[in-house]
Amino acid sequence: MAIVLKQSDSDFNESFSAFLSTKREVSEDVDRVVETIIKNVRTNGDAALIDYSKQFDRIDLAQHGIAISADEVNAAMESAPQATVEALKLARDRIHSHHARQMPKDDRYTDALGVELGSRWTAIDSVGLYVPGGTASYPSSVLMNAVPAQVAGVERIVMVVPSPDGKLNPLVLVAARLAGVSEIYRVGGAQAVAALAYGTETIAPVAKIVGPGNAYVAAAKRRVFGTVGIDMIAGPSEVLILADADNNPDWIAADLLAQAEHDSAAQSILITDDETFGEAVMAAVEHQLKTLPRGQTASESWRDYGAVILVNDLPSALPLVNRIAPEHLEIAAADTEELLAGVRNAGAIFLGRYTPEVIGDYVGGSNHVLPTARSARFSSGLSVLDYVKRTSILRLGVEQLRALGPAAIELARAEGLDAHGNSVAIRLNL
């Protein structure tokens, strides 16, 4: 049973702050192990990948090959249900169209002094995409990570995915093919991250690594950061639903459970201004839990981290929403635009009664890789911007240097950097 907080209670501020600081992740201390794995891969390359895959995934890559061949991907394409392939294509096309709008534009201009300035965007040359094995091996996540890279113009999109006991989700290979992934390797864990960062005989290194993973993968990404770029470190998923009483409680309950079924550390929060409605949603959650295949997981998530927050009116929920900074925010209310205007911190917002968050997971077109654990206060969901970088461009002629040079020399002098001053002065005979 989820916690219930009421804004009208005198201790609400304390309760809400305590709720906000609840930790949902036990940070496993795997850093020492990961350090050893990375060193081993740097030293021994493919041999280390083969050793670790035997040890952790119970598969002999010396026999099966580190690389997944085009034939294997072809076989996956042929074996996949046609309806699923079509759904993946629809998702891919919608993600592509939406992300194409995110491509930043170059900007070169000349200012009033005649100084030429500019910003030029180029794609990152090569990117590694980590895909988890087992039950969290989601083809939709392959699309969400790879399609924006393709839109950005990344030349080498390299995927790694572990194959525990030789098993691999064929739909992950299908999604990789549909999204233009150029190379796929059958490795996972910290060893896969190390291979992507430093390279082995088989895997050429990449410039940036993205994609979700377990504690070992996350620790490895933190360690190789600097040598390569990394994306955000994703935590358990969350949804916050801001709903008035004019919603079907069953629909809202279904949305809360869609989040809760991900992980027992996932979090589903309902904020409403109607106590009776809140109670009806809670009852509907209990009812739906009974028949849910992943009911155990969803039930634990709802019991440990679920919350129903009763507010005096929906606008007064906005400061709470902004403090929570949810990964997903549904606004299922009459005046969605007015409420939307008051939201500053959220990864993605789903407006109206017919936009369940799940549409954004798959076929909305927007990205489902979003900032978790309150990080929407300072970061954004995955986009084309994560696969490009900007170079600034400056050009002065002698006149412009005459105009700006003296101020540069003055500041260099003030900072005690004489050689800085010289490099301007020498051109102006100063």
Added chain:
Amino acid sequence: MAIVLKQSDSDFNESFSAFLSTKREVSEDVDRVVETIIKNVRTNGDAALIDYSKQFDRIDLAQHGIAISADEVNAAMESAPQATVEALKLARDRIHSHHARQMPKDDRYTDALGVELGSRWTAIDSVGLYVPGGTASYPSSVLMNAVPAQVAGVERIVMVVPSPDGKLNPLVLVAARLAGVSEIYRVGGAQAVAALAYGTETIAPVAKIVGPGNAYVAAAKRRVFGTVGIDMIAGPSEVLILADADNNPDWIAADLLAQAEHDSAAQSILITDDETFGEAVMAAVEHQLKTLPRGQTASESWRDYGAVILVNDLPSALPLVNRIAPEHLEIAAADTEELLAGVRNAGAIFLGRYTPEVIGDYVGGSNHVLPTARSARFSSGLSVLDYVKRTSILRLGVEQLRALGPAAIELARAEGLDAHGNSVAIRLNL
């Protein structure tokens, strides 16, 4: 004396790769100390800041105050040389104008199916700016970090700067005033980073921390990442100059030394297609070193990390430039635009014979916080984008849900996420 590499030599590829992998930074293992400092600040707040400032900065903040008052800033403004204040204002205004063009635009649109999609940008609420003490306490860096935050619309711009032995560079306070910094605190080191991330009685926490610092500051930033956002971890500065023989060797030598004087771990590289010119530049470097106040530092940098690379022709330097991915690239050649087109990886590019990199350090208008240590392969210089975040927006009506729902249900089923499927199906009576 810098290393000399010649593209025509048979072992050039090996030599170049070895040169590329030279480490310029000894990674100090300060992580354990930093962990303790952060814990102490989280537990004891201001008291811990006062203790550490006594210990590390030999100043009693219980007496002097943790906060720097408006009066102190006023006094700094009055004592500063007018020419320096004017130069800072010119720099501030040029940085402001250039960065205003970087503000990303919101995008809301309806696609062919009638689905409403959007991206909305909002400023981060509060940002902490770390400013080092001592000789690296640069007013220009305060402008470069704070002005883009101001352009983005960040409400609270909080600066921390240590005051070892009670000393503080008054120009840093002047720059803070000019750039719209809203609060300043007299603390530094890992303890200042901890205070910004978790807050104390005096310092309210921020959502993101930016700015350069020593090994302790860098380790603290890595540790608090996740609780708050951080910017890149900056390494020693670098310049790569691509120059033909039609340059004045003294000018190019001055530019190499402007970089070298920063730090004995800084790196200056010349790539040229003319051996005689390369020798002339090397001679000019030695000559200029003799009279340089920071000659010791510059000399160590040039001796240990400097390089002159002789290429067959300038276009054949481009693959080398892209592998080096320099923080700063000067193209001092006849056909700058043609060479520019071939550069993929560089933080900032300075074109022509009258654009010494130093102009970009101060008054060019572009940012001088740029990716170091080859990270221009995957990251960009500081910009307005570092102070905003994007929220995606999605709205479907019942017709759009009917159109897209079945594909979402199909993918949810394929991923074994039944509650996901339910949240769509329940709205469509499926």
